[in-house]
Structure formats: structure tokens, C-alpha cells
Amino acid sequence: MRRLGWHLRELTGLVLKTCCPLCQRSANQAFCLDCSRRLHRCQLAPAAQWQPGTLPVFAWGSYSGSLKRAIACLKYENNPQLARPLAHWLAQSWLSHSRPGRLTVVPIPIHVSKRKQRGFNQADLLAESFCEFSRLPLERQGLERSQATTAQFTLSAAEREQNLANAFTPGPAFRKKPPASPVLLLDDIYTTGATARSAAQTLRQHGIRVYGVAVVARTMSYLPNLERS
Template sequence: MKNATWKRWFRPVLDLCFNSNCPLCQRSTAQEVCLDCERQLQQCRWTDLQPLAEGWPVLAWGRYDGALRRAIATLKYNNTPQLARPLGQWLGQRWQTYAASVALPALTVVPIPMHPDKQKSRGFNQAELIAEAFCQHTHLPLEREGLLRVRATEAQFGLSAGARADNLANAFAVGEVLLNRRSPKSILLVDDIYTTGATAHSAAQTLRRAGIRVYGMVVVARTMRQEG
């Protein structure tokens, strides 16, 4: 079994039995994140409960800044998939507050996919793990392969808005599982971060072209202001 796979499945079990180190500060803790780091992360939470209106609601748990930005980087680049669990749960709590205030269609949760080559080297797709924890909390159905990444794309960082859109054109395809569905539900997309929205819009466009309704998106973090 690959090391990353081993860690993903057995580490949470081991962590339940023994104190381990907080992945963010290396201090001993019985939780996924120590109380001190959790407090710092909670300070990044948006207090405004209104979702960003981008033609569709984009609901973010926190600001992509400070402790939360570091936690997401640690999750992705420091092989720390267990961080997805508390982040996904907090996002689930945030969703439930929102869901209590609006009329919602029947929803299926679909994570933004990663290209298979990239996922293989990372060992996991953080959006899928966040969606897993989100669905455990909200009891919404999860469709892991609702979208597929069919084209490898460059990192979006540093690209202009136009270049981002070009980079993402035809990056996604609709998974068989959604195409073959008899009673379609609206899709709620899940990702770790939302900056310009280019990835989200490309994914939503792919679904809509296939006649699938997209309700909106939930993300762990979004930037303060939209970057060009």
C-alpha cells in the first residue's frame, strides 16, 4: 500500500488511540488540530453570513489569509489530508446555518476534481476529502466522480483572468454517473479555495452544457476581494 494511502486510512485511527502532533504547530494534541491552532483558524471565519453572489451563491467558511491560508497549504503540500476533516465539518456547519434560511432544491455534492496525474502524485484530492467531511456533517449525498478533470492545466496562480479562462477551457467533463441519472438533482460544488472563480465557472459551465443544474458552491476559504 502506498504511504499516502496508508496514512489516509490508518492515521485517523491511530490518532484516536494516541495523542499525536498538531500538523500546524507540532505540539501534542488528541485532536486533528490543537486548541490553540483551532482558535487561530476560527478567527479567520467570515462573520458575514451572506454568500458571495456570483450569479450563484458561493458560500465560504473563512478568509483565505493568515492561519487558514497556512492550514490549506499544509493540507495540500505537506501531505496532511487529515486537516480536511475539521475544515469540511466547519464548512458543513456554515452550510446548515445558510440552508435553514433559504428554500433549497434537492442537491448532490460534487467536488472539483484534480487531474489524475496530479492526484496520483499528491495521493489525495483535498476538495474530495473536504466534500467527504462536509457530507458527513450535512448528510447531503456525495458524488465523487460527478466531474472529471480531463485535461491537465497549469497552476492558475500568476495568470491573468483571460489566461485563466483559456487554461481551463475544456478542463472538465461530466462523469457518467451524472449523465446516466434519471432524476437529476442540482449540483453543489465543493473546493478548498475560491479566488477569481475561474475554476468554479469552468466546472459549472461543463455541467450546464450537459443540461445539469448547478445550484452554487461551498469553499473553505475565499479571498477578501476578487483578484483580477
């Protein structure tokens, strides 16, 4: 029902003007024109979107300003319809880069208790729209969050790593049949990278190849230390 609700909200917005969740002004789209322009100012230059490493990271924008506000609005203010434009922008940038062949997109899960509280997993919604645009296959049940953990933003980098130790397990789809293609993890943000690394480590320990992680935004202060953070 929740998913049906946000789809209906999206369809209604095509007919009736709604309020932009960032500024409350009238808007025909998910964001008003001014806020959409501000969001695109947060977009990283093509050369900066791809960060190689043990776990390569592809990000559409910088986790700051209007983009940081938009992601908070999506997650904490019950605006699941915002996942669609954010994921489409991410997919457009992804397709503009030279990428390997077939990948299976797996959203990074949240614990079932948090999902019940929020009503949705933002990574699921982002992955759905990302795959709709990119035409990559989506596997929602590739990973499970097996442990409820402390909110990451309250912890130091070292504490985040410990907090997420053994937090994930392969989901029922991969337990039944591991994917033939490498996995592209997908999430909303990348800060220290602890969540993405824990998810990737879980899959790799079970013989599943992980190509990297794609996110809407990443925290720029961690870029020089991706391997150590």
C-alpha cells in the same frame, strides 16, 4: 491504500497525542487548541459567508493567515486528515443558513496526473466529510478533469479563464444519468473563481443545474468583482 492510511492516522490520533501540523506542538485533535482558535478567527461573519451571483459562492472563512496555511498543509504537506475538521466547520455553517431542498454534492476534480503525484484530491476528502455532516448525497464521479492545466496561482485572472477552457467534462455517473437535483460544487478555495465557473459551465452545457459552490475559504480581494473576475 492512501485513503486507508489517512483514516488510520486519524484513528491513531484519537488514542495517541500527535503533533499539530501548523505549530508542531502536541495535540489531541487534528489541530492544537491554539491553532484551532487562530483558524476560527479566519471564519467569516454569517452575513459575509454567502455571496450571490451567477454562480453563488458559500465560504466558511477568509483565505488568509492560519486558514491559508492549513489548506497548504493539507494539500502540499501530505496531511489529508485535515480535510475532516475543515469540512465539518464548513458544513456546520452551511446548515446554519437557510438552504433549498435536496442538492447533490460534486467535488471539483484535479487531473489524474496531479492526483497520482499528490495521492489524493483534497476536494474529494472535503466533500466526503462535508456530506457526512450535512447528510447531503455525494457524487464523486460527477465531473472529470479532462485536461492537465498550468498551476492557477502562476497566472493572471484572464489567463486563468483561458487555462481552464474545456478543462472539465461530465463524469461517468452524470453521463449515464444526469442528477434530478441541482449540483453543489465543492472545493477548498475560491480565488478568481475561474475553476468553479469552468466546472459549472460544463455541467450547465449538458443540462445539469448548478446551485452554487461551497468552499472552505475565499480570497476577499475578489469579492467586489465576482461577476467579472
